[in-house]
Amino acid sequence: METMDTDLPNRWIDIGKVINRGGPFAAPDFQPDTKESPNIMNGLQSDFKILVIGAGGLGCEILKNLALSGFRNIDVIDMDTIDVSNLNRQFLFRRKDVGKSKAEVAAAFINERVSGCNVTAHKCRIQEKDEDYYRQFKLVIAGLDSIEARRWINGLLVNLVVVDENGDVDPDTIIPLVDGGTEGFKGQARVILPRITSCFECSLEAFPPQVSYAVCTIANTPRVPEHCIQWAIMFGLEDKDLPKPFDPKKFDNDNPDHMNWLFQTAKKRAEDHNISGVTYKLTQGVAKNIIPAIASTNATIAAACCNEAFKFCTESSGSLNNYMMYNGLNGVYTFTFEYESKEGCAVCGTNIVTYPVDPSTTLTTFLENITTDSRFQFKKPSLRCNGKNLYMQGLLHASTVPNLPKTLPELSVQDEDEITITDPSLPGSLAVRMRIKYKLSN
Amino acid sequence: MTDSEKYDRQLRLWGEDGQAKLEKSHICLLNGTALGTETLKNLVLPGIGAFTVVDSHKVAESDLGNNFFVEKKTLGQSRARVVCELLRELNDRVKGFSVEEDPVYLINNNISFFKDFSLVFANRIPETALVTLSAYLYENNIPLVVGNSYGYIGYLRVSVPEHQIIESKPDNPMDDLRIINPFKELDEATQKIELTGLNSQELTHVPYVYLMIKFIKEWKSTHDGKAPETRAEKEEFKKFFLSKSPNPDAENFAEGITNMLKVLQPYRISSDIDKLLKDEKAVNPTEQSDDFWIMVSALKSFVESHGVLPLNGNLPDMHADTCSFIQLQKIYQEKGIADLSEFSSLVDSLVSKLGKDQISSDLVKKFCKNTRFLNVVRYKSLAEEYEKPNTSVIISELEQPDNNMVYYIALRAIDKFFSTYTRYPGFHDEEVDSDLPLLKSATHALLQEHSISSDLVKDEYLAEMTRYGACELHNLSSLMGGIISQEIIKLMTHQYVPLNNTFIFNGINSTATQFTI
Known part of the structure; x- marks a missing residue:
């Protein structure tokens, strides 16, 4: 692999101006490169x-930006394959690539176009890589649409930071996470320095779980086309009396025949209730929870992320502290601010979360409360207290089911006891510690 | 594969109509730099009709360090041709052309070259030529977008005499429900509903629109015919409203309370729309008037006779049983149709009075459904900005610490510097130190010209700009390319509201500011 572009001495002349010259706004430790020591x-x-997570709308942009910022040692992880609806923005893919691995096609394209760049593709889930894999990176950039994946990588990177008994952080173990997200004309870019700034988990409330329709509206009083489409998904698929050209257990959003069945079923439901406006496109939108996406917003947010990555690595300039919101609907509006660490953050907080509970609360209700709490957004939590399993997922699940109707005191959870919660949304070794504080009964 | 599948994620934003307008546009790019190609990339992908790159440069080594649309094997070839070919690969529906010519030469010798473009995007064009181009495009009503990617700083300026928007698509538009001023059909339907005969289950299924109208009327009968206005009255009304609820969990009553403050607002036409109705072009339509202003003029007549805008006829989802909701929805829809038909005849009679061609019924309908969101943006020309900038804005911004206005001033001063020395300050390593005082003098001269104190621009900003030496960092170009392409899409689709008129991105701390200069 060529490393220094010896045949192209002027290739990096533009980057050279900010890394060879000092300036009033460079980072305090900035040492400009010299001919003798081009560090x-x-x-x-x-x-x-550098690790790039996601090779979609943001990921394609991020890979290009890093390659043209002079980075050459890049890994990209994405488990997805290319869909035709990606082509309006994921510019490293062509029609012939539909169905192939996003990570692999994107990496090959960059390596071909930008001479000297070496992108390595991994077609897998991020959870399949271990801590040693993640430890090798200087910085991680995430261009993901999944909140769950972002929580996972955030938790892992926070966990990699070594903190000594005095609470001092070993700076060499900090791997920054630069995170971008978009939706239509809006987006955000942020810099997370694990254990230094707020982390992704601190701001979970800024990403509320998606709106759901009340089940009784769907079942009994549909009013708008979306209700009819939800009905087809929730009740139509399970209804044995409704003929289907496929096995309802294997319903596939991406199969046009399945989608068409859903559309026809929703349309029938709508006609029965005099509701108009069910279209194939709307059916797709509701069933797949489609979020509009355009090239321009992705370009803006991905570049904001890569600009931060470049500045962090080169120290050639100050940086984003630590969150930029972007909205292009009316003019070009941005808001840059410091997102503060949340006290008692389940991931980066040193404190245990104190959780007030009524002593008459059953385990079932307690589980409901913590899974709907927007601060935690647990998916399938497992709970232990005083070395005892209160509620477990997987193999031990059945043995803990009898605990569900019991109250917490009946399960020997005392006031001030700590419940340890693990959940698939948190990396394996990470757990939330919740101190139970019984409310005085009235 | 159809285009609608490929374009699905964007059609959900600007629809078939916006897409059709995009597909008719032909964008001209002056200089195929990284900023230029990144902007075009985001326009070719969603499917503009065509683009033309005008550039006399050859692909240089430095292009390989910041421009994605060149390759090592194309070194030394025409940059216009190379970037055009690689951009075309992104979308086979888009036509791409290249013109191997210096844009400045075209501006000075063949300005009519630009007359057939939908929009011109200029970057790194010297000031004098830019002003000439701007004047020509302004006269021909062709939008000009000027962009610059300069070290860690990004700049964007939009200019066109008048930009009309029917669908401004605000983020969280208020619903047009007319609860405080119900139209006749709505009022009659409300009166027909007898709440007293309903059991509590039925009562919780009455749409809150009916409840509100009924109880406001009841309230008025005991309050001198006045709706709740003061905060205390509204508090009292809230209690009164809730006292009618059959149980504390009734969702329709809860919805009424959530929306109470909004629906109790007296009906008024927004000041933006009022300004449009009073515009000279609306007051005195002529045979030269375009469709948009003829419709605004007809809207003025409609408002004069009704005191309200045409109803758009949409009813948002609200808690109710299917039947009552559908019935209420129909009332709004039918009123919307009636208003549209009245508005259409106003348009028709105005058109025939002026001896103009009919306006398509689709356009009239779209206009009528969006009368609350109409928008007209009028821009200053570049020549006017350079001669008479909005100095009060400039000064008040400069007076704030760390304001991004300093970069606007610095970039303008750099243009002056370039005109004098035909190079950018700090372009060559050995001239960084000697160029800084020259840039300072250029800056001070510029400020003096507009009677702005030179203390307002600190030397450190000019030192930083000299450090950049006109370098183009890919990240900044890509970021600005994203924003510029988005503004071009707004200008071409006539949807959403574009920037007025200047935008600065500060890549040092990732802040940004819009100014009307």
Whole structure:
């Protein structure tokens, strides 16, 4: 692999101006490169290994931006394959690529176009890689649409930071997470320095769970086309009397025949209730929870993320502290602010979360409360207290089911006891510690 | 594969109509730099009709360090041709053309070259030529977008005499429910509903619109015919409203309370729309008037006779049983149709009075459904900005610490510097130190010209700009390319509201500011 572009001495002349020259707004420790010691350029071209998570709308942009910022040592992880509806923005893919791995096609394209760049593709889930894999990177950039995946990588990176008994952080173990997200004309870019700034989990409330329709409206009083489509999904699929050209257990959003059945069923439901406006497109939108996406917003947010990555690695400029919101609907509006760490954050907080509970609360209700709490957004939590399993997922699940109707005191949970909660949305070794505080009964 | 599948994620934003307008547009790019190609990339992907790149440069080594639409094997070839070919690969529905010519030469010798474009995007064009181009495009009503990616700083300016928007698509539009001023059909339907005969189950299924209208009327009968206005009255009304609820969990009553403050607002036409109705072009339509202003003029007549805008006829979902909701929905829909038909005849009679061609019924309908969201943006020309900038805005911004206005001033001063020395300050390593004082003098001269104190621009900002030496960092170009393409899409689709008129992105701390200069 060529490393220094010896045949192209002027290739990086533009980047050179900010890394060879000092300036009033550079980071305090910035040491401009000299001919004798081009440390930053060497870093970009070999030492700084960057991980890109997601090779979709943001990911394609991020890979291009990193390659043209001089980075050469890049990994990309994405388990998805290319869909035709990606082509209006995921510019590294062509019609012939539909069905292939996003990570692999994107990596090959960048390596072909930007000479000297070396992108390595991983077609897998991020959870399939271990801590040692993640430890090798200088910085991680995430361009994901899944909240769950972002929580997972955030938790892992926070966990990698070594904190000594005095609470001092070992700076060499900090791997920044630069995170971007978009929706239509809106987006956000942020810099997370694990254990230093707020983390993704601190701001979970800024990403509320998606709106759901009341089941009784869907079942009994549909009024708008969306209600009829939800009915087809929730009740139509399960209804044995409704003929289907496929096995309802294997319903596939991406299969046009299945989608068409859903559309026809929703349309029939709508006609029965004099509701108009069910279209194939709307059916798809509701069933797949489609979020509009355009090239321009992705470009803006991905570049804001990569600009931060470049500045962090080169120290050639100050940085985003630590959150930029972007809205392009009316003019070009941005808001940059410091998102503060949340006291008692389940992931980066040192404190245990104190959780007030009524002593008459059953385990069932307690589980409901913590899964709907927007601060935690647990998916399938497992709970232990004083070395005892209160509620477990997987193999031990059945043995804990009899606990469900019991109250917490009946399960020997005392006031001030700590319940340890693990959940698939948190990386394996991470747990939320919840101190139970019984409310005085009236 | 159909285009609607490929374009699905964007059609959900700007629809078939916006897409059709995009597909008719032909965008001209001056200079195929990284900023230029990144902008075009985001326009070719969603499917503009065509683009033309005008550039006399050859692909240089430095292009390989910041421009994605060149390749090593194309070194030394025409940059216009190379970027055009690689951009075309992104979408086979888009036509791409390249013109191997210096844009400045075209501006000075063949300005009519630009007359058939839908929009021109200029970057790194010297000031004098830019003003000439701007004047020509302004006269021909062609939008000009100027962009710059300069070190960690991004700049964007939009200019067109008048930009009309029917669908401004605000983020959280208020519903047009007319609860405080119900139209006749709505009022009659409300009166027909007898709440007293309903059991509590039935009562919880009455749409809150009916409840509100009924109880406001009842309230008025005991309050001198006045709706609740003061805060205390509204509090009292809230209690009164809730006292009618059969149980504390009734969702329709809860919805009424959530929306109470909004629906109790007296009906008024927004000041933006009022300004449009009073515009000279609406007051005195002529045979030269375009469709938009003829419709605004007809809207003015409609408002004069009714005191309200045409109803758009949409009813948002609200808690109710299917039957009552559908019935209420129909009342709104029918009133919307009646208003549209009246508005259409106003348009028709105005059109025939002026001796103009009929306006398509689809356009009239779209206009009528969106009368609350109409918008007209009028821009200053570049020549006017350079001669008479909005100095009060400039000064008040500069007086705030760390304001991004300093970068606007610095970029303008750099243009002056370039005109004098035909190079950018700090372009060559050995001139960084000697160029800084020259840039300072250029800046001070510029400020003096507009009677702005030179203390307002600190030297450190000019030192930072000299450090950049006109370098183009890919990240900044890609970021600005995203924003510029988005503004171009708004200008081409006539949907959403574009920037007025200047935008600065500060890539040092990721802040950004819009100014009307």
